Amino acid sequence: MTISDRPAARVVCVDGLGRVLLLRWRDSVSGVVFWEPPGGGTDPGEAPLDAARRELTEETGLPGEAVDDVWVPVPRDFHWLGVHYVKVEPFYLARFAEPPEVAPARFTGEELDAYQGHGWFTPAQIAALPEPVEPPGLPRIVALLTNRAG
Template sequence: MTEANDRPAARVVCVDGSGRVLLMHWRDAVSGQALWEPPGGGIDPGETPLEAARRELAEETGLPGEAVLDRWLPVHRDFTWLGVRYVKTERFYLARFGRTPQVRPDRLTAEEDGAYLGSGWFLTEELAGLPDVVDPPGLPEIVSRLTLPE
């Protein structure tokens, strides 16, 4: 495993009108481990975290990036992906959808396309019952805090 990497990234907690959260399902080609996580990814040079969150949402899900609100929480993450350990704080933004939109990940990178297993909308109480790891582990609390009325 290579040393820790702190590349900046942003993620999006998408919540539908029934309170379900969108998670992307991936398989790490190095470890073979599968996991569920909110859509998101690295912040490109010259991009703000909000711009990156909107771009990543559109690329990974086909959902409109404009749905991402300028409402976020800092989330500490410590995970390994493709043999690289990532230790960093990411911004987790909120996006709300009235109806449950269909996810169409038609702009994945080659790496993402090879790792993509699907997606799903879940109630937070269902997350503990998923067959693979949900990352970050405190996602139900993150969703709760992001969706509190302002």
């Protein structure tokens, strides 16, 4: 199994009711279904904030400029398509008064095959989801981000 530390960035989108946007994925190698905030790999020479904004638009159709330069470092240790990722990713904050329409704009072929939908969830609902949530402890990360942003 390959181990990767490829740089990436994620976005925690929070609506006016404190709900968080999560995307549902199915790993075609392991068969695991899980939820996580939008985000993905940083292109060579791309700043993490720019990657977060680009990934938000690509995966959700939401405006990248909604991503604030407010972030926390999050240790990650997960498997995706037969690759073991061990790294620290910046998780950025984006706020929306109302939950906007989510419509993936530019998925890769790999993402098209894996995407299972999305939802807006309160921290209590996140804790009660039947599938795993990546990263574990996401409600704590959301609290850190929203407290940091004020």
